Amino acid sequence: MTGLTIDDLTVRLAGVTILDGVSLRVGPGQVHAVIGPNGAGKTTFVNAVTGLVRSAGARMSLDGSSYRPRTPHHAARLGISRTFQHPVVFRTLSARQHVLTGAAANRAGRDNPACDALVDALLDDIGPGIAAEFGLMRVRLTDLVRALAGTPRVLLMDEPASGLDEADRQRMLERITQVREAGIGVLLIEHDIGLVLAVADHVTVLDDGRAVFSGSPEDVTGDRAVSRAYLGR
Numbered sequence: 001m002t003g004l005t006i007d008d009l010t011v012r013l014a015g016v017t018i019l020d021g022v023s024l025r026v027g028p029g030q031v032h033a034v035i036g037p038n039g040a041g042k043t044t045f046v047n048a049v050t051g052l053v054r055s056a057g058a059r060m061s062l063d064g065s066s067y068r069p070r071t072p073h074h075a076a077r078l079g080i081s082r083t084f085q086h087p088v089v090f091r092t093l094s095a096r097q098h099v100l101t102g103a104a105a106n107r108a109g110r111d112n113p114a115c116d117a118l119v120d121a122l123l124d125d126i127g128p129g130i131a132a133e134f135g136l137m138r139v140r141l142t143d144l145v146r147a148l149a150g151t152p153r154v155l156l157m158d159e160p161a162s163g164l165d166e167a168d169r170q171r172m173l174e175r176i177t178q179v180r181e182a183g184i185g186v187l188l189i190e191h192d193i194g195l196v197l198a199v200a201d202h203v204t205v206l207d208d209g210r211a212v213f214s215g216s217p218e219d220v221t222g223d224r225a226v227s228r229a230y231l232g233r
């Protein structure tokens with residue numbers, strides 16, 4: 001099966017079960033949104049899939065080959081890149097220099113001209129200067145262009161629109177659409193349901209470490225488990 005498939009992902013940290021048997025698939029060129037309240041385990045999911053935290057007993061595969069991420073660098077070399085909820089950029093480097101650091105992940109020589117074109121467009125958008133001078137939007141775009149520079153097959157985006165004003169949220173949504181149009185599978189974490197309905201092909205709702213909903217964006221708003229997750233018990 002093409003794309004990223006995660007089966008039965010469980011994460012326990014310090015004796016606490018943070019994620020409990022979560023399964024999902026991100027197909028090529030698809031946006032799979034993962035939404036849920038704060039503390040639901042969304043970031044931990046991305047951390048586990050990219051080898052930043054250890055998981056128990058999950059089956060993970062990319063384009064039909066099973067993998068076990070040892071480190072985020074290892075995951076990125078396989079073609080699984082991510083952006084960060086709280087991006088940390090190299091303060092003294094330009095966006096173009098961030099691209100050089102990200103490109104090192106593509107030792108396998110994956111080829112994707114649409115992804116290369118998007119990297120160039122993002123560099124134009126970010127413009128010159130070093131990251132220490134960037135506001136939040138340019139920092140988020142720098143994190144994104146760094147991740148895309150590795151020519152990923154799948155990109156996991158952890159709340160790329162958080163903290164942005166409405167105009168920048170829309171610009172970020174357009175960029176996410178372009179990532180999917182480049183054939184890259186996108187796992188999009190967001191806690192604003194409204195934002196994801198516009199772009200998602202599939203939605204998983206996490207609540208307290210469990211997937212309480214998996215289905216189409218059309219069905220998510222009427223779902224009772226979803227309202228419970230958002231409105232409290």
Ligand SMILES: Nc1ncnc2c1ncn2[C@@H]1O[C@H](COP(=O)(O)OP(=O)(O)O)[C@@H](O)[C@H]1O
Pocket residue numbers: 013014016018036037038039040041042043044045
């Ligand atoms: N390293 C850790 N050790 C123990 N608990 C953690 C650790 N990291 C996260 N958690 C807990 O796991 C839960 C899920 O966190 P997180 O994945 O950041 O949620 P989300 O991204 O959905 O807001 C929270 O209760 C958080 O406090």
Ligand SMILES: [Mg+2]
Pocket residue numbers: 042043044085
């Ligand atoms: Mg988070």
